[in-house]
Amino acid sequence: MSFKENVSFLNWDSIKESIYSKTSADVRRALSKSKRDLEDFKAMISPAAEPFLEEMAQLSHQITQKRFGKTIQMYIPLYLSNECQNICTYCGFSLDVKIPRITLSDEQILAEAEVIKKMGYDHVLLVTGEANRTVGVEYFKNAIKLLKPHFSHIAIEVQPLEEDEYKELIEEGLNTVLVYQETYNKEHYKIHHPKGRKSNYDYRIDTHDRLGRAGIHKMGVGVLFGLEDWRTDTYFCAEHLTYLEKTYWQTKYSLSFPRLRPCASGIELKSIMSDKELVQLICAYRIYNEEVELSMSTRESESFRNNIIKLGITSISADSKTDPGGYANPKENLEQFEIDDARSTEEFVEVIKKQGYEPVFKDWDHALQ
Numbered sequence: 227m228s229f230k231e232n233v234s235f236l237n238w239d240s241i242k243e244s245i246y247s248k249t250s251a252d253v254r255r256a257l258s259k260s261k262r263d264l265e266d267f268k269a270m271i272s273p274a275a276e277p278f279l280e281e282m283a284q285l286s287h288q289i290t291q292k293r294f295g296k297t298i299q300m301y302i303p304l305y306l307s308n309e310c311q312n313i314c315t316y317c318g319f320s321l322d323v324k325i326p327r328i329t330l331s332d333e334q335i336l337a338e339a340e341v342i343k344k345m346g347y348d349h350v351l352l353v354t355g356e357a358n359r360t361v362g363v364e365y366f367k368n369a370i371k372l373l374k375p376h377f378s379h380i381a382i383e384v385q386p387l388e389e390d391e392y393k394e395l396i397e398e399g400l401n402t403v404l405v406y407q408e409t410y411n412k413e414h415y416k417i418h419h420p421k422g423r424k425s426n427y428d429y430r431i432d433t434h435d436r437l438g439r440a441g442i443h444k445m446g447v448g449v450l451f452g453l454e455d456w457r458t459d460t461y462f463c464a465e466h467l468t469y470l471e472k473t474y475w476q477t478k479y480s481l482s483f484p485r486l487r488p489c490a491s492g493i494e495l496k497s498i499m500s501d502k503e504l505v506q507l508i509c510a511y512r513i514y515n516e517e518v519e520l521s522m523s524t525r526e527s528e529s530f531r532n533n534i535i536k537l538g539i540t541s542i543s544a545d546s547k548t549d550p551g552g553y554a555n556p557k558e559n560l561e562q563f564e565i566d567d568a569r570s571t572e573e574f575v576e577v578i579k580k581q582g583y584e585p586v587f588k589d590w591d592h593a594l595q
């Protein structure tokens with residue numbers, strides 16, 4: 227049974243009620259265990275866990291340091307295209323947002339790569355909108371072929387693809403695929419994704435199963451916080467992650483924590499997640515799952531990112547541009563969303579080092595596989 231079938235047995239309202247009815251005793255029990263289950267995860271993300279934040283932060287710090295050491299993996303996004311055939315209510319690349327559309331040529335991709343390499347990065351995340359005709363599998367294959375000689379780790383965050391298409395990209399040198407469900411609330415998913423292929427909830431939620439069958443090295447899951455009740459949404463995501471780890475145990479996993487940022491679509495947030503709540507969530511995931519990579523982008527503020535380094539995050543971006551061509555040729559008003567932490571790589575690396583951590587730009591090589 228794939229997760230698409232599993233999720234149909236999960237009831238949003240009863241899960242929400244169960245999370246909000248957790249007590250201090252449930253949280254204490256969860257924190258005292260050595261191996262935790264999804265009921266413990268519910269307790270740790272519940273409002274009842276808020277007074278335990280300090281304890282959770284210390285535990286999360288210890289577990290992360292034991293498993294990952296004092297290292298932070300550095301990566302950078304490379305936006306290849308802002309063309310998109312979908313309407314998403316929260317995105318600056320949405321089809322109904324009037325911005326100039328750009329898809330990078332081979333020369334432009336290599337120009338971006340040159341700037342990024344000079345900044346020291348070796349892990350690159352290729353990002354596009356979802357425009358199958360202009361940025362489809364052939365475009366991705368070509369981009370990976372161009373970039374593979376320059377980067378040891380290539381990840382993509384693009385439209386969901388078929389299993390065979392993923393296999394083709396893996397053969398070309400693709401290492402990681404990030405696909406976020408945005409919200410697991412099936413009823414409301416359609417409101418946030420009214421037009422285009424992304425409006426198909428079932429196809430999107432089935433993507434990680436296709437990736438698992440294709441044999442991807444690492445895949446990422448996540449929720450876009452702000453669309454629906456964050457506690458319930460993230461619980462569904464934890465169910466998804468748990469299912470995937472059991473089913474595709476040879477694959478590695480990554481989790482991201484994007485909170486909605488202002489963008490050209492001008493969406494109003496339905497659920498606001500505070501900084502404290504985001505810390506609670508990151509710690510809850512780490513305490514629940516010692517192996518998963520926890521990743522953070524430049525959507526968050528300088529002070530938040532400074533403080534989160536020790537609390538469970540293991541992978542982080544810096545100095546990011548979210549407009550295609552933005553490294554070699556910066557332009558205004560083409561971003562997918564506004565970034566909050568605009569510090570240079572050097573500045574951010576100093577922050578990491580001052581906290582006694584080592585920023586890692588390269589952690590593996592194909593030659594060692």
Ligand code: SF4
Nearest residue numbers: 310314317319320355
């Ligand atoms: S979130 Fe993705 S699919 Fe939706 S409009 Fe933005 S780029 Fe397109």
